[in-house]
Amino acid sequence: MTATASLALADAGEGADLAAFLVRLLRFDRAAAVRLQAVARQAGGDGVLAVFGRLPLGSSGALAIRTARLAELVGPADRTVSAGQLLDGLDSARNTVALPAPVTGPAWAGLLPPRSGWRPVGEPPVAEVYPELMAGVREFRERSEAVPVHHRTRAVLDGLADEIWSRPVTALPELPLRAAHAAYVIGFLKPGAPLTVHRAGGWLRLSAPAGSVAVRTAAAPGAGLGLSPMR
Numbered sequence: 001m002t003a004t005a006s007l008a009l010a011d012a013g014e015g016a017d018l019a020a021f022l023v024r025l026l027r028f029d030r031a032a033a034v035r036l037q038a039v040a041r042q043a044g045g046d047g048v049l050a051v052f053g054r055l056p057l058g059s060s061g062a063l064a065i066r067t068a069r070l071a072e073l074v075g076p077a078d079r080t081v082s083a084g085q086l087l088d089g090l091d092s093a094r095n096t097v098a099l100p101a102p103v104t105g106p107a108w109a110g111l112l113p114p115r116s117g118w119r120p121v122g123e124p125p126v127a128e129v130y131p132e133l134m135a136g137v138r139e140f141r142e143r144s145e146a147v148p149v150h151h152r153t154r155a156v157l158d159g160l161a162d163e164i165w166s167r168p169v170t171a172l173p174e175l176p177l178r179a180a181h182a183a184y185v186i187g188f189l190k191p192g193a194p195l196t197v198h199r200a201g202g203w204l205r206l207s208a209p210a211g212s213v214a215v216r217t218a219a220a221p222g223a224g225l226g227l228s229p230m231r
Helices: 012-028 082-086 126-146 154-165 178-183
Strands: 006-009 034-040 047-055 062-072 077-082 094-097 118-123 172-176 194-201 202-207 211-216
Touching: 006 012, 006 062, 012 062, 012 082, 034 082, 047 082, 047 172, 062 178, 077 082, 082 194, 126 154, 126 178, 154 178, 172 194, 172 202, 178 202, 178 211
Parallel strands: none
Antiparallel strands: 006 094, 034 047, 034 077, 047 062, 062 211, 118 194, 194 202, 202 211
16 A cells, blocks of 8 residues: 555544544553554455554553554554544544554554454453553552652662562452553453453463554464454
8 A cells, every 4th residue: 555545444433433543552551553554354245454552651662553454455453653644534434544644663563462362361340340440550659759759760660560560460460450450541441341351472462352452471482463353
């Protein structure tokens, strides 16, 4: 696809959901880049667009994945682009999204979760995860505010975030609280939403109806670039 190519979205709802996702990403970093991949689900037919963005929650971070159904797809697309330019390229009247020219991507964009090999790990009840998550949010706020301003550096705050968000989720100890936190801040984790967790190599994926979050828990040799479209 050329730098000026555009994709036809299945309906207006897909564009609105994608826009909300990009707006949330840009709140973390106004210069954020995203990796996007589009593939056809059948020859000459419709397809799916997956957009990957990194949430800098402490030093480790997490990948948020939002998919959008496409009305049609002329050819596959795979590029790293400006999140802001992708947002600007959304046309709600025409239900299309213009693909910006590629940019030199950050390091994380070169290693995405694998396409296949995912096995189910569990289904933590959101009614149990949500209160634990909110307790972590309150703890981070209270402890960060207790740090004297002249000591409140990015390194100190990242260290505090790593301490809190690396804790295991009580309902599913294999899952770090970081994944639930990332799903919450990007708008995926909501009261009443069903949650599922899968593992592939050193990756864990927490999925909700609105999207997925992937975190690396260990080195994952052989985990290639991939598209994991989840709704």
